[in-house]
Amino acid sequence: MTLDEIKRHIEQHLPDVALKPVRESLLVENAADLTRVVEFLKDDGVLQLNYLSSVTGVDYLTFLECVYHFYSVENKTYSLQLRVRVDRDDPHIPSLVPIFRGAEFQEREAYDMYGIQFDGHPDLRRILMWDGFAGHPMRKDYQQEDSEVLDGDDIEWLRKHDVSVSEEHIKMAESLRTGGESEETQSEQAEA
Amino acid sequence: MAFSKNKSQVDEGLKSELAKKGIVTTTLNELYNWGRRSSIWPMQFGLACCAIEMIATACARYDIARFGAELFRASPRQADLIIIAGTVTKKMTPQVVRLYNQMAEPKYCITMGACSISGGPFIDGYNTLRGIDRFIPVDVHLPGCPPRPEALLYGLQTLQKKIDGQEIAKTPWYQKGLKREYAIPDLGPKGLIPKFNPEVWQPREDDHRKEKYGSPMITGKKTKAPDLDAPPKQPKAPAPKPPKRSDDASPPPQEA
């Protein structure tokens, strides 16, 4: 079955769902429709797309996207790729875990790396990074820490644990705290 | 060489004569060190790919048991040596330091593979620790990705040579009040707190990674996202070649 045939078949049964073909995939324009479409894909006698292969989050600067790949264990001749787009600032996508158990860890990873909230996920918390981590590292605007320089928090911690710190490190931490902006412009100039 | 100072000063000829009669001359240091270095028991601590080469070294072909490292102990309390084989991530660092603290003296540390020495190929990651020697003292660094089993055996032999050079009077674990336990870092919002232990490691002055490396988005090389909604661009058809002879208008001969 080609992409057009699949699209027409879905639109026959779910007429109010807006689908748009993008390259070799179907974009579900309204994220709230996702669960209905996926339930239909799984339960339909003709399509029988009952195997969810992968769930991926992508950052496109102006929006975040989640891509799903579906295959069928019975009809082995075709596959379907679905996409959903959400806003960067408050991304919410309905979770597929009630329909496909296999989405559990992958949605947790998309949440951890991109910050996409999956509504209805039984246990949405970080999976690869630790619980106290702040930020979503795979987003394009994530800034890594500078691991060669001790900053104020480090010096405080070291003092609390009776570890001796040399004057040099203390001075560097102070300069980071006060002259933070001048340091950044210096490193930008060096990189350019 | 550091280890040769522990050898006895008796003349070699006299030594061999006495040995034929069944009398062995040695120094206390040499005997003590020989016993210790011929039975170093490592701890089972493989983190990543280098762990597989460590297992291969323990298997029948490369056989680390020949060198005394017969038993890989599961518990740190019973092990002498921790071979940190594989990438140490920031999430794992508190566990590694805790395990090192739990080992009883005398204890040694070999970092196997580029990742535990300095971060290795994954050095630019947000979760990679750039070398476990930021938090615990390391005796032997063993480069490679992964180092071959023969290289691990050579690393073990280097450690044995280092042990041969130690003296009983000056060993750390016999000094009064010494406890080689290192501060266990916490997991903070951006990474580890602290980033390194200044008593154990200092950053290098000639480290220019910050200036040279930056992701294309941060450095400004890439500024816009790809637009997959637009249809794929057809590859441009090659421009028709102009005829070689301007006065000859006949078509080129057709291939049969």
Add this chain to the structure above:
Amino acid sequence: MFEKLRVKTKVIDSGASGLDTQTLEVNVGPQHPSTHGVFRMTMVLDGEVVKSLRPVMGYLHRNHEQIAENITYSASMPYTDRLDYFNSMSNNQAWAMTVEQLAEVEIPDRAEYIRVIMSELTRLVNHVSVIGFLLNDMGAFFTPTLFAFREREKILDVFEAVSGSRMMCNYLRFGGVNRDLTDEQLGQIKVIVADFPAFLDEFETLLAQNEIVCMRTQNVGVLPAELAINASVTGPMLRASGVNYDIRKVDQYSVYDRFEFKIPLGEKGDVYDRYYVRMLEMRESLKILNQALEQIEPGPFMAPKVPACLKNPRNFKPPVGEAYCRIEAPKGELGFYVVSDGSKEPWRYHVRAPSFINLTVLEAMCIGYKLADAIVILGSIDIVLGEVDR
């Protein structure tokens, strides 16, 4: 060691016998002699029986996907070796196939045959090591592993002769392979393939009817077929539950449609089935290898005609687009999803790791069994942390 036991007790119910019992929360890992890498499970135990199990991963999260967004496509090839560090050749193949799909490259026949030979040899290495480790977990301290690694060393000699490295081969390139196979190396492979069935017979005689193996693995960790499909489980685990889904037969990628081989299926989906499916898959791999060694013919090992963007692999700029390609890696379905923005570095690079997704069913399989069974069940899922955490 003491840190591993964090005792949290609470009275659950007095039960029919009138006894007050308490549960115990135990941490298994991340450093534990039986976990296959740095993987942690927090279990709540009632006596020895597992009441709930929560896997914690990320201790080997090496930011592979983020690093790949900052380097070129061909520079990602050595990183794919380190994903599933047992099977570097098949990881390479999955990535090479994804980029070839993106750039639309045709691969010559000889290169395809070489890739199939390397993939199937990797499958042998993987399955034999997994069985060795599974038996290690059961308490047969290291002996089966020694047998397994003896055979593995012979195959690693071939990998080293062909690519220069025992484990991290980095042998495949976009459009073919890096170097051709010489006749001597083909002869080496023929010798291995000829001797392997005898080793498998020996292994089977020692293990398949072994009373301890049978008692500890049969009816332990049963995975029903519907749950397996719903949880996106793939690979030998899925086939042991009776589902006939092998990507080599479904997608028929590379030249797998030219070989005759069967897909072994299990019946119950317990640990014994998973172990035995792997033994049978090794025999099928030997069949494929025999056929490939007969059918391979001299020819180019690298695509002679490449599209313009691939003329200089270091400066490879594929057209704007995306590609998802998957292969039947020894552990399951390994897929790569890549989005290209027309420049040298990919915009998005994602690995669909089989071990990561197969772990979804770990809790469901372990509940009601004892702690020792949970270790054996984990061993039968066949995880490798490089893939789980990427």
